[in-house]
Amino acid sequence: MISPITLDALRTLDAIERRHSFAAAAEELCRVPSAISYTINKLEEDLGVALFDRSRRKAELTAIGRLVLEQGRQILKATEELTAQARRAADGWEVELRICVDSILNCDPVYDLIEAFHRIQPKTEIRLSEEVLGGSWDALNDGRCDLVIGADGASPVQGFALHSLGEVIFEFAVTVGHPLTELPMPLPASVIHDYPTVIVADSSRHLPVRSSGLLDGRSRIIVPTIEHKIAAQCRGLGVGYLPRHRITRELAEGRLALLTLVTPRPPEQIYVAWQRNNAGKGLKWFIEQLKKMRFDADGGGLTQAQKP
Known part of the structure; x- marks a missing residue:
């Protein structure tokens, strides 16, 4: 039939x-x-x-x-x-290479890599996607991407090949003029509970979702990406930790102020990750380039790693 x-x-x-x-x-x-x-x-x-x-x-x-x-x-x-x-x-080069960039990063360093890659292999289509928290690992595990750049924390499943890019530094930020800025530093967690906490929702579809940097305030505002979180905190809708490299402009323009907490949030390791059995030439090229780089926690770019 x-x-x-x-x-x-x-x-x-x-x-x-x-x-x-x-x-x-x-x-x-x-x-x-x-x-x-x-x-x-x-x-x-x-x-x-x-x-x-x-x-x-x-x-x-x-x-x-x-x-x-x-x-x-x-x-x-x-x-x-x-x-x-x-x-x-047929020839080892992928028709399409799917790259997932974690929301914690901006895409500018990845665009530089794509530009360099297309100078040697313009026929491979690059498909970029963005995931949040465990969503990056979920996308790789589910086969929705070939390469993850910026996945944070430990992988929830085994079997991926990993390369550490470095650490992301988080700062507690509020809008300029927020009542918390009038209090003596460092701030105890108890005074933060009076204000909404802005958190980013995990984009995992199948793996268990996880949270990052929760302050257990009395109310929460849940947003889809780091970009939305920055915008919400600039408007004074809530408070929370933000990656240092993502808020340099907002700090310079006087839209955000940094506060010190009694218990600060530790830096987070971020990784490049891929399936070990993927032998595509395009994937190999990106991995080779990324292994030569380190993440700049202040500027947010990818710089050449220092040789030991």
């Missing part, structure tokens, strides 16, 4: 769900809307089931449609992995 569920139909279904409309899916897939409608109608007809509930103003997936989509995405992922493996086997 030949299944009516084709890869093209699954890609169409996936695009509709992600873009929230047939028209937007058509734009993404470079097709006319009528072609998108025909593909879905034909699939429903061949399966003998309704994938979308059209009784409402906006078509929504039925329970069966959701099932086909979720299982179909696994098929699409497996197909993409098989295609990539076949092409990698």
Whole structure:
């Protein structure tokens, strides 16, 4: 029996769900809307089931449609992995290299590496993503990326190859003029409890989520990235620790002030990590370059490591 569920139909279904409309899916897939409608109608007809509930103003997936989509995405992922493996086997260079940058870093040093890489291998597509806390390890463990730059803390699972980039230094920061700035230093933890703590949500999908730098205040404001955390603290919405290298401009412009606590937060080791069995030439090139570098805790860049 030949299944009516084709890869093209699954890609169409996936695009509709992600873009929230047939028209937007058509734009993404470079097709006319009528072609998108025909593909879905034909699939429903061949399966003998309704994938979308059209009784409402906006078509929504039925329970069966959701099932086909979720299982179909696994098929699409497996197909993409098989295609990539076949092409990698041909010449060793990846068609696509997926690099995850932890939210604790900014991407400027990574852009420099990508620019240098494309001078020698312009045909490899680089796909950047951002994760938070354990989300970097989760992305590597789940196969969503080939290389992680800036993963902090110890890996929650075994089997990754690691290279330490150095330490990130954290500073307790508040908006200029905050009531805490009027108190004598160093501050005890008890006085911080009167103010909301801004924390970054862990982006892990499968590995256990973890928290970083929690101050156990009475209320919390949860944001998706370090960038959002900086913005929230600049506006005085809350307090908390921030990476020193990410707030140099905010300090220079007088938008943030640093405070000293009785118990400061220790520096955090950050790593480059990758799957040991990945033999791609592009991945190897990035690893070789990163092994020559150290993280600058003050400026946030990657500098040449000092030879012993």
